[in-house]
Structure formats: C-alpha cells, structure tokens
Amino acid sequence: xxxxxxxxxxxxxxxxxxxxxxxxxxxxxxxxxxxxxxxxxxxxxxxxxxxxxxxxxxxxxxx
Amino acid sequence: xxxxxxxxxxxxxxxxxxxxxxxxxxxxxxxxxxxxxxxxxxxxxxxxxxxxxxxxxxxxxxxxxxxxxxxxxxxxxxxxxxxxxxxxxxxxxxxxxxxxxxxxxxxxxxxxxxxxxxxxxxxxxxxxxxxxxxxxxxxxxxxxxxxxxxxxxxxxxxxxxxxxxxxxxxxxxxxxxxxxxxxxxxxxxxxxxxxxxxxxxxxxxxxxxxxxxxxxxxxxxxxxxxxxxxxxxxxxxxxxxxxxxxxxxxxxxxxxxxxxxxxxxxxxxxxxxxxxxxxxxxxxxxxxxxxxxxxxxxxxxxxxxxxxxxxxxxxxxxxxxxxxxxxxxxxxxxxxxxxxxxxxxxxxxxxxxxxxxxxxxxxxxxxxxxxxxxxxxxxxxxxxxxxxxxxxxxxxxxxxxxxxxxxxxxxxxxxxxxxxxxxx
Ligand code: SF4
Ligand code: SF4
Numbered sequence: 001x002x003x004x005x006x007x008x009x010x011x012x013x014x015x016x017x018x019x020x021x022x023x024x025x026x027x028x029x030x031x032x033x034x035x036x037x038x039x040x041x042x043x044x045x046x047x048x049x050x051x052x053x054x055x056x057x058x059x060x061x062x063x
Numbered sequence: 064x065x066x067x068x069x070x071x072x073x074x075x076x077x078x079x080x081x082x083x084x085x086x087x088x089x090x091x092x093x094x095x096x097x098x099x100x101x102x103x104x105x106x107x108x109x110x111x112x113x114x115x116x117x118x119x120x121x122x123x124x125x126x127x128x129x130x131x132x133x134x135x136x137x138x139x140x141x142x143x144x145x146x147x148x149x150x151x152x153x154x155x156x157x158x159x160x161x162x163x164x165x166x167x168x169x170x171x172x173x174x175x176x177x178x179x180x181x182x183x184x185x186x187x188x189x190x191x192x193x194x195x196x197x198x199x200x201x202x203x204x205x206x207x208x209x210x211x212x213x214x215x216x217x218x219x220x221x222x223x224x225x226x227x228x229x230x231x232x233x234x235x236x237x238x239x240x241x242x243x244x245x246x247x248x249x250x251x252x253x254x255x256x257x258x259x260x261x262x263x264x265x266x267x268x269x270x271x272x273x274x275x276x277x278x279x280x281x282x283x284x285x286x287x288x289x290x291x292x293x294x295x296x297x298x299x300x301x302x303x304x305x306x307x308x309x310x311x312x313x314x315x316x317x318x319x320x321x322x323x324x325x326x327x328x329x330x331x332x333x334x335x336x337x338x339x340x341x342x343x344x345x346x347x348x349x350x351x352x353x354x355x356x357x358x359x360x361x362x363x364x365x366x367x368x369x370x371x372x373x374x375x376x377x378x379x380x381x382x383x384x385x386x387x388x389x390x391x392x393x394x395x396x397x398x399x400x401x402x403x404x405x406x407x408x409x410x411x412x413x414x415x416x417x418x419x420x421x422x423x424x425x426x427x428x429x430x431x432x433x434x435x436x437x438x439x440x441x442x443x444x445x446x447x448x449x450x451x452x453x454x455x456x457x458x459x460x461x462x463x464x465x466x467x468x469x470x471x472x473x474x475x476x477x478x479x480x481x482x483x484x485x486x487x
Contacts, residue, residue, distance in 0.1 A: 004239075006239040006425070007239060007382075007383035007384075007385055007386070007423055007424050007425050008237075008238070008239055008382040008383050008425050009239075010383070010384055010385065011384050012384050012385070012388075027385075027419055028415070028416075028419075029384075029385065029388045029389065029392070031384055031385040031388070031423070033419075033423055
C-alpha cells in the first residue's frame, strides 16, 4: 500500500501525524510529508486512521 | 534586442531555419523537405529513438519512450504541442512558434501519426505566436483537427498537468500526480504533451533522416548576461559553457544561473563543462529549458539568487500550502542577505529548508526555489557568510532583470508586385 499526500489540499493542521507518527512527519511550518509507506498490519491501520483524521482529504491510501 | 544565431556546423539540419527573423510560410517550409510523409510512423519512431532525442521542455525525458507510452496506453490519444514557456529567461519556444509554425505543426502531425492520435492542440500564451499558428493552420489545413488553446502567461502554466487542466476547461494550475498525462489527460484519454522544440526536432528528423543524430544532439538555448544583448542560439551538445558565454558577450562570468531556475547557480570553475544534459546532471546542475544567465564580473550571485527567488515566490500558484510558505520563507532568508540583515542561524536554517522542501509541492516550483538556495549555499558559501551582517555594495544596485525579450519576428512579407523595379 502507498500513502499519498496531495500537496494542494494539505493545509498544515497536523492532525494526521498523531495516529501515524512513523509514517508522517510534520515540518517546521506544520505541513505534513509522508516519510514511509505503510507495512501490512498495524501500520496499515495507522495509515487508514491518518487518512480519516485529515479534515481536507489530503491523504489517500492506494494499493 | 535579443539576437539570433546558429553556433552549429554549417550544412547540418537545424531548427533556426534560413530566415529566423521572418515567419516561414507553408511553401517555404515544404521546400525544406517538410510535410512529406515518406517515412512510416514506426520507422520514424525508431529513428527518434536511435538518435536519442530528449524532450526540450526542461525535464529532458527520452521522447521515444513518451511517444510509445502514449501509443500503447489503449485508447486513441490526444497530442498537445506545448508552447507555453514559463521561464522568464527563455524565449526559444515563443520564437519557434512565431517564426516556424509549420515546423512545429509538422512535428505535431508526426507525433499524432506515431501515437495514433486523432486530435491535436497547440497550447500557448503568446498572442503573436497564436496569430502565426492560426494563420499557418489556415494556410495548410492539417489532416486532423488541431485547436489553438490560449492560457494566461504564468510560471507554472506550461507544466504538464496544468496544460491538461487548462485544455479541459479549468485553470492552468498543476494537479497532484498520479495520474500522469500519458495515462489520463485531455478528456481523460492518454495525452502526449510535448514541447514545441521537441516536436520541431521530430519533424526535422523526418525530413532529414541522415542528420538525425545531429538534430537530436543540438538544442536551442537562450543566453543572457550582464551588459550585452541576450542571444537565442542553436548549439551542438559538447560546446563548453565558456564558449557560450563568449558568444553571448559575457566572456568571464563570475557564475551562471542554469536551466532557467532549475539548474541553480554554478561557479566559474564549471565553465569548461560541456553543454550536454548528462554532463550537466552529473555535475549537479541542469540544462532544463536551455535558459542560461551569465553573471557579469560586477554582479553578485546573492543578488541574482534573490531575484530568482523573488520571481518564484511571486509566481507560486498558491495552491499548495507548503509551496506558499516554503518558497516565501526561502525568499525572505536570501533576501535578508542582500541587505546584510540576516536573522541569527540563517545558514543552518536555510540548509534545513533546502533539504526538507524538494518534492513536496504539486509541481516543480518549490523544488526550483529550494535548488536555487541550495546552490547558493554550496557554490558561494564565503559570499553567504560575508552577506550575513554587512550590506553588499553590488546587491544595493537593482539586479538586472531575469526576463529576456522574445526576438521580433516579422509577419510574412507581402509579395512584391511584378512591376516593381529591381532593388539595387
Ligand atoms: S491533517 Fe491533512 S491538512 Fe493537516 S497536515 Fe495532515 S495532511 Fe495536511
Ligand atoms: S508547488 Fe507551488 S507553484 Fe506548484 S502547484 Fe503547488 S503552489 Fe502551485
């Protein structure tokens, strides 16, 4: 699975990082970047939670 | 005034043509061997591939791979001649459309044959070029429908996904990838978005197959420098940057801003590098769209970098939060160097930014900003240090403009009446 961030939608609220700290980094400005793709299992659940947490639908999980 | 000259060997095929200052008509173009369809599409594709032609829009992607991907994508595709050059230091695409619209249209038709496309577009913002292209289409109606689509002129309007979005009726703004245009583009079908010079070179390879290697290994460059006029030139790969600097009239440049804003700054010790996409990439810079700005001996690299960053920040399409914030912050940091008013910790902060930001916007603008600042830190660290808290005398003078004027191309000459006396 791949976790993709649409930079045109990310507004830097940082809500996605809490459920997936291993997959998402928040930079100095507060914007998210995907730093790892989810591994099967718990990490995929974390990715799903991050996708749901984003108020702007900036994250997408793709296979 | 921007001059035009060929720096390629004589008798080799070139895109400058015989009269670069006048719009070529269909008859004159056909006389050069254009619009002939002796070569089968598959054979032409094989020649383009064997010659190693690469895209001239900036990314330098192998043209044959792109053509084949679009051809094999399943549905009948669409082909787009992309003439929207956003780099302020580049004029070659607009010149090409103004002066040699038939060469570009011929290339577009060849690309349509190769890919099986049934529709084509010419995408641009330059009103003069649009007029010359429309007139060329009237003069010699193409075998498939070709529509001219105009866009407002911005830095990002020529980016592939922005081209597709605009032709589809939206704003000329980049979208997040994937999908790429070759998978899903205009009206959702596979789309070839090809730079107009790339198409011109395809047409030239079709007309002069014997010269195909030369055609693939020469390129248009827009050279600009301090003091003297800019030069639009066709050059063979392998020429050194020093030779180009002399041809333009800035013999001992203190540095070079490469590839529009995509290659960053390089120092004078790089002047013996050969102009060749691979050599330049290996050296950590880029040919990009061929816009090369030489720094005069009295100009300051910090000031040029600052001007480039100010341009990029102003041109951010303001879609991606990270681009607006990131590009703006780099501009402010480098801008503070030009006034000797850097905030404490600038160098390490800037280092962090230029490593963390590339690849994070929907298009390459943020990368160009980060790359420009990174190259300044790498190539001119001593200047960055000396600019931290002392105002620089050269930076005080306004930086020379980054924008190069498109050469004037006269409309087609009105045929002289038969009775006119012979001019002496
Ligand atoms: S929650 Fe959404 S908008 Fe906020 S930082 Fe994460 S991806 Fe960006
Ligand atoms: S990276 Fe910048 S210029 Fe590119 S689409 Fe995003 S906001 Fe616009």
